[in-house]
Amino acid sequence: MNPVFIDKNYHVAPQIEPHQIAEIAEKGFVKIICNRPDVEVPEWYRSSVMAKLAEEAGIDFELLELTHQTMTPENIAKQRQFFINTNGPVLAYCASGTRCSVIWALGEAASGTDVNYILAKTSAAGYNLSGLEAAMRSLPDK
Helix, strand or coil: CEEEEEECEEEEEECCCCCHHHHHHHHCCCCCEEEHHHHHHCCCCCCCHHHHHHHHCCEEEEECCHHHHHHHHHHHHHHHHHHHHHCCEEEEEECCCCCHHHHHHHHHHCCCHHHHHHHHHHHHHCCCCCHHHHHHHCCCCC
């Protein structure tokens, strides 16, 4: 399991395996955010299973199922709150890490972070979000 660093304490990954949660804890992560809807995964990857394993490993677990339709301003703000004041590394996962990167980028843009900085960070992590540039630039700063 190789989490991809985005910025500050935020890391992303494709779908994690249940047995990897202990490894995630050993790497010092203090929170896992699941952005993958349960309808996309088999029973053994469902959020309830992952949340239980995270709890057993001493890691906080948050669920925010994301689809194109649920990438709302409210969910963008919610995701940001999940990691912004967390004392330690946070791992967000979905199918490929892209949704986790997109929601991070939108949250940062909405918070006033320079869009060029956001695009550089996501590009360095292997996620080309240049297609979101106009949308990020049109978000009102908070």
